[in-house]
Amino acid sequence: MQRSIYLRPVGLFTPRQASRDGEDDEVWGGLPLAGTRLAFTAVEVIERQASTGQGASVTRRVVGLGELFERDWGRSTLAASDLVEAMRAGRSRLAGLALDRPRIMGIVNVTPDSFSDGGRHAQAEAAIAHGMRLAAEGADILDIGGESTRPASDAVPVAEELARVLPVIQGLRAKLDVRISIDTRKAEVMRKAAEAGADIINDVSALSHDPEAAAAATETGLPVILMHAQGDPKTMQDAPRYNDVALDVFDYLERRIAALERAGLPRQRLLADPGIGFGKTLAHNLELMAGLSLFHGLGVPLVLGASRKRFIGALTGVEVAADRVHGSVGAALAGVAQGAQIVRVHDVKATRDALTMWEASTGGRVPV
Numbered sequence: 001m002q003r004s005i006y007l008r009p010v011g012l013f014t015p016r017q018a019s020r021d022g023e024d025d026e027v028w029g030g031l032p033l034a035g036t037r038l039a040f041t042a043v044e045v046i047e048r049q050a051s052t053g054q055g056a057s058v059t060r061r062v063v064g065l066g067e068l069f070e071r072d073w074g075r076s077t078l079a080a081s082d083l084v085e086a087m088r089a090g091r092s093r094l095a096g097l098a099l100d101r102p103r104i105m106g107i108v109n110v111t112p113d114s115f116s117d118g119g120r121h122a123q124a125e126a127a128i129a130h131g132m133r134l135a136a137e138g139a140d141i142l143d144i145g146g147e148s149t150r151p152a153s154d155a156v157p158v159a160e161e162l163a164r165v166l167p168v169i170q171g172l173r174a175k176l177d178v179r180i181s182i183d184t185r186k187a188e189v190m191r192k193a194a195e196a197g198a199d200i201i202n203d204v205s206a207l208s209h210d211p212e213a214a215a216a217a218t219e220t221g222l223p224v225i226l227m228h229a230q231g232d233p234k235t236m237q238d239a240p241r242y243n244d245v246a247l248d249v250f251d252y253l254e255r256r257i258a259a260l261e262r263a264g265l266p267r268q269r270l271l272a273d274p275g276i277g278f279g280k281t282l283a284h285n286l287e288l289m290a291g292l293s294l295f296h297g298l299g300v301p302l303v304l305g306a307s308r309k310r311f312i313g314a315l316t317g318v319e320v321a322a323d324r325v326h327g328s329v330g331a332a333l334a335g336v337a338q339g340a341q342i343v344r345v346h347d348v349k350a351t352r353d354a355l356t357m358w359e360a361s362t363g364g365r366v367p368v
């Protein structure tokens with residue numbers, strides 16, 4: 001199953017409150033985008049011939065909304081109107097959090113390469129302290145991960161992963177009222193993390209790594225972030241290949257959403273993420289960034305994780321990951337400007353300040 005037509009919302013702008021219709025948030029001159037403050041005025045119509053395996057042909061042209069609706073797109077008309085509806089529709093709250101303005105997910109790694117030495121207890125205490133700091137800096141969600149999924153990293157046994165993350169989830173849950181997401185690919189970690197108070201599941205394998213993950217995630221009743229990755233963390237950067245990276249990633253996420261819906265996980269509980277850096281070259285990452293709004297056609301909120309990743313180092317010439325703050329903030333803003341509802345970041349204070357300015361400067365929330 002592959003689509004022949006895709007639509008990417010373009011001509012984005014931020015209408016002032018007054019130009020929105022109170023009834024169903026209709027915007028004059030455009031359509032509201034995915035429950036955000038943005039609206040789109042046109043779409044890029046992307047057509048591709050059925051993939052033959054090598055270099056399938058893709059054509060793109062920008063079409064105003066008027067022409068899109070007047071024109072007969074033949075067999076693609078139904079598919080196109082489904083995509084417009086998916087892009088236009090509002091999004092469900094995420095664990096009670098409204099996604100009508102960009103939200104920050106702060107990263108809390110509980111791996112030996114982050115808060116090391118001093119033993120298990122000290123590691124948990126350090127991670128909890130870090131999470132509390134990120135919450136104070138303005139994180140809406142804290143993403144707790146005990147399995148390093150950075151390129152070329154090794155697998156972690158389930159007992160070790162549980163020992164790392166559970167005390168941190170329990171500790172943060174007792175101290176804060178932020179949302180907590182569990183970054184894991186394992187069914188058992190999903191179940192135990194949910195019991196410990198996690199609100200969201202974040203799976204870089206889109207519930208495909210562990211054969212029990214889809215059932216486990218469904219049973220928790222929690223929302224799930226489905227991220228695209230090509231290959232396993234160990235080998236994914238070896239020679240990533242796509243026919244068209246954005247369209248291939250879209251197809252994958254669309255298939256995962258449909259399969260999980262059939263398995264009993266409703267779409268309203270799903271989020272999607274193109275997986276920057278996971279089996280992607282620099283050119284692939286930039287294509288995904290530039291074409292990000294395409295993914296609103298999935299009909300679910302979008303998560304973008306670009307923070308401190310290697311492609312930022314490559315473009316800015318900053319070798320040390322921790323020093324990639326400014327590049328990371330730029331990437332997060334670029335994502336938010338295309339309607340990404342959630343950005344996953346290390347540098348919460350810097351990102352919060354940037355988003356405060358972006359919101360206030362585009363007719364949105366003014367904090368004072």
Ligand code: 8Y4
Pocket residue numbers: 145149150183202203204225227273275276303304305306307308309310321344
């Ligand atoms: C420096 C610092 C270099 C961090 C690389 C990294 C994502 C994710 C990761 C993402 C979602 C990472 C768990 C990779 N990335 N989850 N997780 N989206 N949803 N690498 O992009 O941060 S781990």
